[in-house]
Amino acid sequence: MNLEHLKALVAVIDEGTFEAAADLLGITPSAVSQRIKALEASTGQVLVRRRLPCTATDAGALLLRMARQVQVLEAETSAALGSGSSARAHLPVAVNADSLATWFVPVLHQAAGWEDSALDLHVEDQGYSSQLLRDGEVMGAVTSDPVPVSGCRVELLGSMRYVPVASPRLRRRFATMGSVDWAAMPVLKFNTKDNLQQQLLTGKSVRQLPPTHTVPSSQGFLAAVKAGLGWGMIPELQLTDELESGALVRLENGAPQDVALYWQAWTLDSERLNRITAAVRVAAEDRLRPGAAREASGPSRAGYRRQK
Incomplete structure (x- = not known):
C-alpha cells in the first residue's frame, strides 16, 4: 500500500471532496482520483463513497x-531523526461533551504545552464515540463501551454522576404529597440521543413524556433548568454552588444516575498517544467517581448533550 495513496485517502475523507483534498496535498484532483483508484485496485474493494461529503466504506x-x-x-520518526517539519501533528480524539465541560478541562491545559501536537476534538455521545474509532476518525475516545474496538485498548476511567434538579419555582408549581407530579412537570432534553430523563420517568411509571423542551447547549441546558423551563439531569461536577445557594433544588435524594466512562485508544506505541492517555487518566482520577458504578442502560446524552 503506497504511502502517498494512503495520504490521499486521509485527505479525501477529512476534506470531504477530491478537489479539497487536492488543494491540501498540492496536486490535481485527477491525481487524487488516480491514487484512490490505485489503492482500491490493490485492495480489490471500494474504499470511498463518492458523495458530498465523501465518506469511507467499511473497508475504507x-x-x-x-x-x-x-x-x-x-x-x-521524522522528529526523532531531526528531519521532520515544524508542523504540529493532529491528535483526533472523541470526548463526550459533559466530560469536556467538566473533568476533561485539565487535559486541555496539558495540551496547551504540547508544541508538537494539535488537539482535534470530536464531541460525541459516549455511547456512540467508539464508532469513531471503528471508522478511523479518531485515535482515542472517551466512551461508555467497555468492549475494546478491534486494534484498541480500553481502561476504566470512573463514573460521572447525574442528579435530577429543577428551579425552586418549578418544584413548587408541581409539588404533590411529598413528591412532584412527574407526569405533568415539564422536562428538558438535549436531543434525540438524550434519554437520562426518560429513564427516571420510566422508573416512576410515567409512560408518556410530559411537555418536553429541547436545549442543545451545555451551558444553555443548565441555564434553562435554572430559569424554570423544565427539570433535567445535570452532572454533579457541573453543579458548583447552585444547590447551596438555592438556585436549584434536587428533586429526589435517592435518584442519581452513574455513567461509567472508559478510555479507548489505538494499541500503537506512539509518544503523542501515550501522552494524551496519561493526561486523560490523571484528569479522570482527580474528578470522576472511582470504580465501575452501576451504568444507565443504553446510550444517553451524558456526553453529546453538552456540545455547544
Missing part, C-alpha cells in the same frame, strides 16, 4: 485507521 475505514497510524509514526 480499516485503511483510514491504518493510514492515520502510519502518519503518526512517520511524524514521530
Whole structure:
C-alpha cells in the first residue's frame, strides 16, 4: 500500500471532496482520483463513497485507521531523526461533551504545552464515540463501551454522576404529597440521543413524556433548568454552588444516575498517544467517581448533550 495513496485517502475523507483534498496535498484532483483508484485496485474493494461529503466504506475505514497510524509514526520518526517539519501533528480524539465541560478541562491545559501536537476534538455521545474509532476518525475516545474496538485498548476511567434538579419555582408549581407530579412537570432534553430523563420517568411509571423542551447547549441546558423551563439531569461536577445557594433544588435524594466512562485508544506505541492517555487518566482520577458504578442502560446524552 503506497504511502502517498494512503495520504490521499486521509485527505479525501477529512476534506470531504477530491478537489479539497487536492488543494491540501498540492496536486490535481485527477491525481487524487488516480491514487484512490490505485489503492482500491490493490485492495480489490471500494474504499470511498463518492458523495458530498465523501465518506469511507467499511473497508475504507480499516485503511483510514491504518493510514492515520502510519502518519503518526512517520511524524514521530521524522522528529526523532531531526528531519521532520515544524508542523504540529493532529491528535483526533472523541470526548463526550459533559466530560469536556467538566473533568476533561485539565487535559486541555496539558495540551496547551504540547508544541508538537494539535488537539482535534470530536464531541460525541459516549455511547456512540467508539464508532469513531471503528471508522478511523479518531485515535482515542472517551466512551461508555467497555468492549475494546478491534486494534484498541480500553481502561476504566470512573463514573460521572447525574442528579435530577429543577428551579425552586418549578418544584413548587408541581409539588404533590411529598413528591412532584412527574407526569405533568415539564422536562428538558438535549436531543434525540438524550434519554437520562426518560429513564427516571420510566422508573416512576410515567409512560408518556410530559411537555418536553429541547436545549442543545451545555451551558444553555443548565441555564434553562435554572430559569424554570423544565427539570433535567445535570452532572454533579457541573453543579458548583447552585444547590447551596438555592438556585436549584434536587428533586429526589435517592435518584442519581452513574455513567461509567472508559478510555479507548489505538494499541500503537506512539509518544503523542501515550501522552494524551496519561493526561486523560490523571484528569479522570482527580474528578470522576472511582470504580465501575452501576451504568444507565443504553446510550444517553451524558456526553453529546453538552456540545455547544
